[in-house]
Amino acid sequence: MSARPAGPQVPRTVVLGATGLALTALAAEVLPRALGIPGDVLPPLSVILGALAAELPTPQFRAALGATVVQWGLGLAIAVVLGVSVGVVLGSVPWLRRLTASTVEFLRPIPSVALVPLAVLVLGTQLRSALLLIVYASFWQVLVQTMYGVADVDPVAEQTARSYGLGRWARVRHVLWPTAQPYVATGVRLAAAVALILAITAELVIGSPGLGREIAAAQSGGATALVYGLVLVTGLLGLVVNVGVRALERRLLRWHVSVRGEVAP
Amino acid sequence: MLEVRGLRKVYTSRDRTVEALRDITFSVAAGELVCLVGPSGCGKTTLLKCLAGLLGPTGGEVSVEGRPVSGPPPGMAVVFQVYGRSLFPWMTVAQNVELPLRHKGRGRAERRRLVTAALADVGLSHTPDAYPWQLSGGMQQRVAIARALAYEPHVMLMDEPFAAVDAQTRADLEDLIRTLWDRTGVTTLFVTHDIDEAVYLGERVVVLSSSPTVVQDDLPVDLPRERDQLDTRALPRFTELRSRVYGEIRSAQRAASRADGA
Amino acid sequence: MSLGGRLRRAAELVALPAVLLAAWWVTSDGSESFYFPPLREVVGVLPETWFAGGADARIVSDVLPSLARLLTGYGLAAVVGVGAGLLIGSSPTLRALVEPVLEVFRAVPPPATVPLLVAVAGIDDRMKVLVIVFGCLWPILLNTVEGVRAVDPVLADTCRSYGIRGPGRVRSLVLRSASPQIMTGLRQALSVGIILMVISEMFAASNGIGFTVVQFQRTFAVPQMWTGIIVLGLLGVTLAWVFRAVETRVLRWYEGIRSAHRSGG
Ligand SMILES: Nc1ncnc2c1ncn2[C@@H]1O[C@H](COP(=O)(O)OP(=O)(O)OP(=O)(O)O)[C@@H](O)[C@H]1O
Ligand SMILES: [Mg+2]
Numbered sequence: 001m002s003a004r005p006a007g008p009q010v011p012r013t014v015v016l017g018a019t020g021l022a023l024t025a026l027a028a029e030v031l032p033r034a035l036g037i038p039g040d041v042l043p044p045l046s047v048i049l050g051a052l053a054a055e056l057p058t059p060q061f062r063a064a065l066g067a068t069v070v071q072w073g074l075g076l077a078i079a080v081v082l083g084v085s086v087g088v089v090l091g092s093v094p095w096l097r098r099l100t101a102s103t104v105e106f107l108r109p110i111p112s113v114a115l116v117p118l119a120v121l122v123l124g125t126q127l128r129s130a131l132l133l134i135v136y137a138s139f140w141q142v143l144v145q146t147m148y149g150v151a152d153v154d155p156v157a158e159q160t161a162r163s164y165g166l167g168r169w170a171r172v173r174h175v176l177w178p179t180a181q182p183y184v185a186t187g188v189r190l191a192a193a194v195a196l197i198l199a200i201t202a203e204l205v206i207g208s209p210g211l212g213r214e215i216a217a218a219q220s221g222g223a224t225a226l227v228y229g230l231v232l233v234t235g236l237l238g239l240v241v242n243v244g245v246r247a248l249e250r251r252l253l254r255w256h257v258s259v260r261g262e263v264a265p
Numbered sequence: 266m267l268e269v270r271g272l273r274k275v276y277t278s279r280d281r282t283v284e285a286l287r288d289i290t291f292s293v294a295a296g297e298l299v300c301l302v303g304p305s306g307c308g309k310t311t312l313l314k315c316l317a318g319l320l321g322p323t324g325g326e327v328s329v330e331g332r333p334v335s336g337p338p339p340g341m342a343v344v345f346q347v348y349g350r351s352l353f354p355w356m357t358v359a360q361n362v363e364l365p366l367r368h369k370g371r372g373r374a375e376r377r378r379l380v381t382a383a384l385a386d387v388g389l390s391h392t393p394d395a396y397p398w399q400l401s402g403g404m405q406q407r408v409a410i411a412r413a414l415a416y417e418p419h420v421m422l423m424d425e426p427f428a429a430v431d432a433q434t435r436a437d438l439e440d441l442i443r444t445l446w447d448r449t450g451v452t453t454l455f456v457t458h459d460i461d462e463a464v465y466l467g468e469r470v471v472v473l474s475s476s477p478t479v480v481q482d483d484l485p486v487d488l489p490r491e492r493d494q495l496d497t498r499a500l501p502r503f504t505e506l507r508s509r510v511y512g513e514i515r516s517a518q519r520a521a522s523r524a525d526g527a
Numbered sequence: 528m529s530l531g532g533r534l535r536r537a538a539e540l541v542a543l544p545a546v547l548l549a550a551w552w553v554t555s556d557g558s559e560s561f562y563f564p565p566l567r568e569v570v571g572v573l574p575e576t577w578f579a580g581g582a583d584a585r586i587v588s589d590v591l592p593s594l595a596r597l598l599t600g601y602g603l604a605a606v607v608g609v610g611a612g613l614l615i616g617s618s619p620t621l622r623a624l625v626e627p628v629l630e631v632f633r634a635v636p637p638p639a640t641v642p643l644l645v646a647v648a649g650i651d652d653r654m655k656v657l658v659i660v661f662g663c664l665w666p667i668l669l670n671t672v673e674g675v676r677a678v679d680p681v682l683a684d685t686c687r688s689y690g691i692r693g694p695g696r697v698r699s700l701v702l703r704s705a706s707p708q709i710m711t712g713l714r715q716a717l718s719v720g721i722i723l724m725v726i727s728e729m730f731a732a733s734n735g736i737g738f739t740v741v742q743f744q745r746t747f748a749v750p751q752m753w754t755g756i757i758v759l760g761l762l763g764v765t766l767a768w769v770f771r772a773v774e775t776r777v778l779r780w781y782e783g784i785r786s787a788h789r790s791g792g
Binding site for chain 3: 317345347353354355364396398399416
């Protein structure tokens with residue numbers, strides 16, 4: 001995503017954006033009342049926020065939020081470490097890359113939810129089950145982007161480094177890694193969003209502890225306003241993840257000419 | 266045919282204003298080939314966009330074929346300075362040339378005839394199915410010209426179309442423009458910052474000053490109608506005209522820097 | 528490519544998958560583990576599990592409904608997303624107004640909305656299609672907006688000066704020019720859509736692949752459960768391949784430009 005032009009243009013978009021948010025909130029408050037939509041279908045915003053406010057201080061909520069965040073962070077971290085190391089190896093050894101290409105292309109689109117029943121049977125409803133799904137889904141994002149990044153290394157730079165007698169490790173550090181970094185960052189950004197989706201999925205269908213399980217519980221208890229409230233919380237969590245990862249990316253890659261967009265496979 | 270009276274254009278963005286054109290008056294008669302020269306950044310592209318109805322003037326009037334311009338006038342074709350970006354990369358050469366004709370409601374057979382003829386005119390008969398990005402810069406430029414030709418315009422505006430091609434291609438394209446103009450008699454306004462090119466191509470040269478931009482001079486080119494890269498450029502009259510235009514632009518620049526200094 | 532080169536490429540494509548499958552087959556043969564039955568047994572029960580029974584076969588009664596819901600939801604999301612994206616992308620004011628709102632909606636992990644939509648729309652097909660639409664819409668919409676925004680101003684001027692406007696302009700200029708971003712959105716949406724198809728069925732349904740696989744797991748029909756995982760995997764891989772074939776056709780020009788730029792320096 002490109003940076004907006006600086007200067008006095010920014011306030012206008014900010015004002016408009018805030019107006020849009022305010023109008024949406026207003027509509028969410030007024031429309032359900034005006035149209036007489038029943039409270040178990042779409043309660044007014046104030047009712048949703050009220051239900052949420054009552055929930056926020058409970059230890060149960062805090063435990064659920066914490067569990068989701070921990071699962072997400074742990075799963076993402078494992079996927080990033082695995083994806084980057086495997087990606088660097090596969091990407092920089094041509095025969096290995098050719099040999100594994102078809103397998104990667106086959107395994108990657110397998111929906112990770114296919115593993116749900118297996119995870120439940122073998123690993124139970126614990127953290128490990130959720131981690132399996134999260135890691136499987138986000139690993140591929142990091143792996144593929146890392147491989148693109150490694151493939152993008154300028155052969156001239158690589159040969160120059162070689163002719164100056166840089167060893168393999170030094171070449172990885174000074175030539176390969178700087179080139180691949182923006183791609184890896186893109187992979188991490190995509191993986192972060194996917195990891196959150198799978199964390200909620202695991203909580204919802206496997207019943208591992210977290211916000212997803214709370215949502216399912218509130219729904220079966222008929223607490224519609226709370227369901228909306230908790231979904232809102234997951235949305236805010238998603239927003240924090242998106243914005244946070246993007247800001248981190250921009251900080252880390254400040255030196256880079258262009259913070260790259262996603263690469264089409 | 267083309268009428269520009271007291272044209273003024275000021276760009277206003279939020280934090281600054283640029284007066285691109287101060288006071289421009291000139292006209293082009295039907296069937297004329299006029300070259301517009303001026304130093305880089307003096308507002309040539311801006312003037313062309315006002316004529317093409319792509320920009321609204323800040324002051325003054327522009328009319329084409331007797332009608333005041335308020336939007337792109339029908340029957341006008343524009344060849345942009347950044348020709349590479351003006352071709353649709355998802356269409357082949359032939360599709361690019363054909364597109365305006367389709368929207369003009371021409372029948373299939375006629376479209377094919379016009380496209381084939383236009384591509385032949387610019388010497389690209391052999392690459393109708395190539396994509397623009399598979400072509401060299403000079404070839405892309407010729408596609409843009411072919412598209413304008415096939416449109417059968419009454420007026421053709423060209424903005425520094427040869428700025429990015431090598432000397433030989435440039436000479437060939439210049440002769441192409443002369444030949445096509447000779448044959449079709451389409452009213453042509455050709456923008457350039459190259460003084461030699463302006464004198465070689467035009468029947469008249471309009472010289473713009475540097476900013477604040479006004480018309481500095483408007484001189485007829487009394488060279489023989491048949492032009493030749495070697496012979497014409499070797500004529501004493503060619504050298505005279507060129508020196509005169511050169512002098513005009515230099516004095517305009519000096520005047521501008523004096524004004525800046527004051 | 529020479530015959531030898533082609534043979535070598537073919538060998539590289541099949542070598543690793545063949546080795547992996549063979550390894551699975553051999554190591555699982557005679558397996559006593561309850562959860563990891565011999566591959567021989569899994570492959571043995573696959574035909575009777577999915578294809579036996581004519582019109583009652585699971586491939587008809589489960590896979591087809593799942594696919595139908597997925598394609599309906601995905602198609603609806605594509606139409607609405609691209610349509611709204613065209614509208615929002617062509618007006619800077621509208622974009623500034625709605626973009627933050629859209630970012631919030633996009634940030635909600637789509638699985639979180641499953642219980643919500645169960646509460647609102649019941650547990651029928653409508654709910655599942657709605658879930659899929661909600662999940663697929665945002666990536667398509669936001670990417671379309673990005674694409675429309677990035678239309679080259681010189682091309683836009685070209686269209687104006689040749690009198691190309693209205694629907695013709697949308698067809699010849701805007702849609703084509705935004706197609707790389709639109710395809711990126713559609714690709715992201717497809718993988719989200721498959722996940723949602725499965726979990727909406729795992730959560731509440733009476734048929735569908737997700738439903739069936741969970742039934743197998745709950746009844747400890749382990750070899751059958753494995754066939755379900757395989758079918759689900761194959762479905763994901765097939766859809767990804769179909770998508771890639773379409774994408775390659777649609778974006779041939781785009782790939783051409785990119786490789787022309789790369790080789791041109
Ligand atoms: N969209 C715009 N907004 C603000 N200023 C502009 C804009 N377009 C052009 N200008 C300014 O107007 C002046 C004239 O620009 P223009 O592009 O018309 O010059 P030109 O004679 O075509 O130059 P060149 O020979 O380099 O093509 C310049 O100072 C330029 O910076
Ligand atoms: Mg210009």
